[in-house]
Amino acid sequence: MTLDYSPARYPFDAVGAIVDDAKVVGYSLETQTKPVFDRMPNEATLAHELSHMWYGDSVTLTTWPDIWLHEGFATWSEWIWSEHEGNKSAAKWFNELYNRPAQDIRFWGGLRDPGSAAFLFNGTIYYRGGMTLEALREKIGDFAFFRIMRSWAQQNRFGSVSTGQFVALAEQVSGGDLGHFFDVWLYQPDKPTSW
Numbered sequence: 001m002t003l004d005y006s007p008a009r010y011p012f013d014a015v016g017a018i019v020d021d022a023k024v025v026g027y028s029l030e031t032q033t034k035p036v037f038d039r040m041p042n043e044a045t046l047a048h049e050l051s052h053m054w055y056g057d058s059v060t061l062t063t064w065p066d067i068w069l070h071e072g073f074a075t076w077s078e079w080i081w082s083e084h085e086g087n088k089s090a091a092k093w094f095n096e097l098y099n100r101p102a103q104d105i106r107f108w109g110g111l112r113d114p115g116s117a118a119f120l121f122n123g124t125i126y127y128r129g130g131m132t133l134e135a136l137r138e139k140i141g142d143f144a145f146f147r148i149m150r151s152w153a154q155q156n157r158f159g160s161v162s163t164g165q166f167v168a169l170a171e172q173v174s175g176g177d178l179g180h181f182f183d184v185w186l187y188q189p190d191k192p193t194s195w
Contacts, residue, residue, distance in 0.1 A: 008153035011058035015050075017041075030074070032057040043085075044078045051077030059156040066163050068186070072129015079130060094134040097127050102191040109189040132185040135195060139181060140174040148173045 016034045019041075028045055029036045030052030041049065055073035079090035100107050107124060137145040148170050152161075155169070167182050184192040 008054060008150045008157075011053060011153070011157050015053070017046075017049075030056055030070075044082065047081035048074045048078045054153040058158055059153055060160055062160040062162050066161070068125050068129035068132070069161060069163065069166060071126045072132055075126045075130030076133040079134065090134045091138065094131050094138075097131055098191075100191075102193075105189070108191045128185070132182075135185060135192070136170065136178075136181065139178075139195065140170075140176070144174045 012033045014033045018031075018034055018036045020036065020038060022038045026038065028038065028041060028049050030049045033053070035046075035049035035052070037045070037049070051074045052070065055077070056070035059069075061067060061069050076090065079088075079093040082093070083089040102108065108128070109124065133145075136148075140148075151173065152166065152169060156165070163182075163186060167178060170182075171178050181195045184195050
């Protein structure tokens with residue numbers, strides 16, 4: 001069986017990028033239809049920022065604690081692009097990160113409650129967010145998972161969303177109760193050990 005990696009239809013009428021020689025900025029920004037880069041982006045960064053057209057710019061969060069719906073989705077998109085290109089699989093990215101010690105509270109803590117605004121864009125939001133999606137994929141299988149990802153982008157196009165809405169869609173499509181799964185991955189500040 002060939003895996004269908006295709007996303008929902010591109011939500012906008014234009015696409016482009018702005019590359020500025022501003023190395024002091026130190027980040028890329030997913031502005032709608034034209035991401036901004038402080039230097040020529042590598043392939044992973046390009047995949048991350050372009051995925052925001054679906055997950056972040058077309059479908060956007062309602063409240064800041066749901067920022068994982070932007071950055072976790074974009075991080076996972078980097079991983080699935082790598083997998084699609086025959087490089088490191090999303091599962092391998094997941095496993096390498098999962099091997100971090102449980103005592104690494106700066107990594108494992110606070111996905112849905114990052115604390116102060118200073119931690120709103122820390123690595124936990126990106127990596128644990130991406131890991132949540134890959135763990136979901138492994139739990140429910142590729143068919144249901146990719147259906148969720150496409151449905152999420154299509155059903156919520158040009159709308160604001162919440163984590164609760166994503167959980168409801170995942171349960172509807174998978175046909176299972178995912179309360180425990182999302183509790184340990186999104187709400188508990190510890191390294192998930194069973195889900």
